[in-house]
Amino acid sequence: MTTDLSKLTAAATKWDDMAGEFKKLETQYERDVHGISLGQTWQGLSADAANSRFGVTLNEYKAEQKEAKAVAALLRDAHTQFVDLRSKLKSVRDDAVKAGTKVSEQGYVSFDTSRLSDGERTAYVHDRSYQESARTAAGEWNQAIAAAVKAVADADDGVRIALAAVVVDSNSLDGTFNGFNSGAKSDVEEYEAAHAKDIATRINSGEKVSAADLAELQRSFRDNSDNKAFSQTFLNGLGPSGTIQLGNNLNDKAHSGNGDQQKLFRSITSGLADTLAGATRPPAFKDSEGKTLKYGTAGYQKAFDNWLKQDDGKFYTEWREGLKKAGVEKFDLDVVGDKIAVGTGHGQEARGYQSLVTLMQQGSGYSPQFMADITDDMIAAEKKDPDIWDLHGKFDGKKEGWFANDPVDGALNLMSRDPDGTTAYLDPGAGGKNDRLEYLLKERDWDTVDTTQWTGNIERTGGDTADSDARTGLGAALEAAATGHPPLRPGQDPWPVTPHTEGQARIMHGVVSGLGPDQSVPENMREPLSRAPASYTEDTHQILGGMGSSQYVNSTTDDGYFRDGDKVHMAVTQKDLAQFMRGLSDDPEAYATLHKAESRFISLEMEKIPQDATGFAQSNPLSNAGAALGAYSAIREDVINDERMTAYSAADWKSKMAYHVIGGAVTPLYFTTAGGVSIAFGDSIQRGVDTWAWFMGNNLKAEADTTANAGIADHYLNATNQMNLMVDSWADDRRDIDADARAGLKSEILHGHDRGANITQKYLTDTTN
Structure with a gap:
C-alpha cells in the first residue's frame, strides 16, 4: 500500500537509456572493428576467423539492446499491473469501511462498534444473532481483502518469473555461452506461459513435479x-x-x-x-x-x-x-x-x-x-x-x-x-x-x-444402451434456449407470463411439434421441458382453452409464432400441445410444474376481470379457464390409467405431484428478458395466485400417510373442487358477484372443463403407444 511504484517506471527509463548507449557502441564497433574484416586490406584464413568472432560480438551488442528494452517493457508492465491491483485493493478496503467495519494496516477486518449509537451498541451486546451477522459480514470482507492482496502477490510472482527469464540466453547456437538474450520478450505473461508450459510438459511426460x-x-x-x-x-x-x-x-x-x-x-x-x-x-x-x-x-x-x-x-x-x-x-x-x-x-x-x-x-x-x-x-x-x-x-x-x-x-x-x-x-x-x-x-x-453378452464362455457384442444421465444437457439447453433464462434450480418456479423472442418461440414450437406426436418425452428432459412451456402459459392457456385467436393454432408464418404488437406468441396445434404435455406428465413433478403455472395464470386472468363486468366479458375468461383445466384433467387421468406407468404407482404419482405444487421458491428469482422486461419467478406477486395450492398444502402437511396424501391430492386435483375454490376466492372480494352470479360462473367454468377434457381425451387416444 505504501510502496512508491513510480520507481519501476524510473528504472525502465534507465534500461531504455542503457539500450541507447549500447546502440552507439554497436555503431562504433561495426565501423571500427567488424568492418576491418570485411575490407580488401585483410584477407585469408585469419580474416575469416576474425570476421566470425567479430560477428558474434556485433550480434551481442544487438542482443543486449533487445534484452534491455525487454526489461524496460517488463518493468512498465509490472507498474501497470501493480497500480491497477492496488487500486482494486483500496476500493475493497473502502467498501469494507463503508459497510461498517474497520480494517487494520495488516488487512484484518472487524466490526466497527465505535460507529454504533448507544441504542445500537446495547442491542449488539445483547443480541447474539446481531453479533453473528456482524462476524459473518466481517469474515466476508476479510476474504475479499485477502483475495485482492493475493492478486497482487500473484502478479508479483509473475514479474519475478519474467525478470529471471528475460536475462537467460535463448539461443545456444549464437557463439556465446550465457550471452545476452536476442529472443527477449516484452510481456510478463508470455514468460509466465513459457514457465507454465514447461511444468505442464513435465506432467505430460510422467515426470515427478514438485509441490512448488x-x-x-x-x-x-x-x-x-x-x-x-x-x-x-x-x-x-x-x-x-x-x-x-x-x-x-x-x-x-x-x-x-x-x-x-x-x-x-x-x-x-x-x-x-x-x-x-x-x-x-x-x-x-x-x-x-x-x-x-x-x-x-x-x-x-x-x-x-x-x-x-x-x-x-x-x-x-x-x-x-x-x-x-x-x-x-x-x-x-x-x-x-x-x-x-x-x-x-x-x-x-x-x-x-x-x-x-x-x-x-x-x-x-x-x-x-x-x-x-x-x-x-x-x-x-x-x-x-x-x-x-x-x-x-x-x-x-x-x-x-x-x-x-x-x-x-x-x-x-x-x-x-x-x-x-x-x-x-x-x-x-x-x-x-x-x-x-x-x-x-x-x-x-x-x-x-x-x-x-455371454454365451457359455464366449463374450459377444450386444446392443447399445444409454447412460442414466443421457439428454441431461439437451434438456438444460432447450429450457435455456426457449425461455431466455438459465435452467431453474430446485425450488424455483417458472412464471406463466414471460416475454419471449421470436427465436425462443420458434424453438418451443419445434420442441412441441417434434416430440408431441410420440406422447413420450425422454426421462431426463421432462422436468426442464416442463419449465419451458410453463413460461408460455399465457399462450398454452389460449391454445388448450380453444377460445383465443386463431393465430395460436394457425400462425401467419410457418415458424411457429406470431406477433401481437410488441409481444411474441408461440403458435402450435391443440393436438401437438396436448400430446406433448402428456409425454411430460409421466413425471409427476413435470405435470405439477405445468398445472401450477396454469392455475397461477387463471388466477391472474380472473383478477383482470373488471368490476361489474357482465356477459361475455365475465364468462369467457372462466370458460376458457375451465377448458384449460379440463385438458389437464384428461392428461392426469390418462397418466394414472396408463399401463406404461412403471416408475410410480398411481398413489405415488399423485403425492409427488401434489408436494411439488405446494413447493417452490419463497424468494423470487429475478432476471431481465431479451425485451428488457424484469420477471420474478417463485413469488405469488399478486393476491390469490396460490389459493388452491395453499388449501392443498395445509391438508397435505397435516397428513403423513402416503395413501392419505394421494387422497388429498385427488380431492384438490378434482377439477370441480379446484375451480370452486378458485372462483370462491376470487368472488369473495367482489361486491358485484352475488350468490346467483357466483353459481352461474361456477357452472360456466365447469362447462368449459367438460369441453376441454373431451377434446383432449380424443387427442390422447390418437396414438400408437
Missing part, C-alpha cells in the same frame, strides 16, 4: 486465465493434443489420492479450463454506433468472419482445426481404461472431445461462438461415425458422471449457461434452415454404452 511447481502452475492459471498473451501462448505451446493430455493427467490426479491432493489438482484443472475459455474468446465486436453485436446476428457473423482473416484470429482458426484432429484421437484416462476390470473394454481409451468437454465442465466463461463451433465439429464427427463416443460401461452418477462420455450432451449443458447463445444455436431460423434442433430431437443416436 504445482503451486506455480495453479498461480499462473489463477492470475492469467483471462490474459490472451498468457492463455494463447500457453495453449499454443502444448497444442490441442497436449492440452487434452494435460487435462486427462490432472483429472486422473483430481479423482484419486487424498483430499488435499484432489483439491489442488481440481483447482489446477479448473484454471486450465478457464485458460481455454480466455484463449478462445473472440473480442466484443461493435457496430457503427458502438453497440456490442450479439452472437447469432448477421452483423456479428460478418465481424467474426473478418476477424478470422486477421492475425488476431489466427489462433482461433488454427486451434479449432487442431481440435478437429485431436478430438477424434484416443487418449489414456484412468476412469475409462479401468472401467472394465477384465475382458472386452479393459484398457479402452477416451476420445479427445470427450476429454475436452470433461475439462471444460470445470471452467466457465466460454464464448457462444466457441461452444457452437466445437459442438458442430463433434456432431460432424459423429455423423461420420455414429459409434464414435461408445464405450463399455456407464459413466453416470456422483462417482463417474463427471466424465463426459457423451461430449455433445456435455457441451449442450455448458451452453445452457448462456441462454441467448443457446437460443441462437438451436433456433431453426426463418424457414427452418438450421437443422440442429431437428437432429438433436429426432435423429441423433443417444445410446453411447456398448454392452456384451
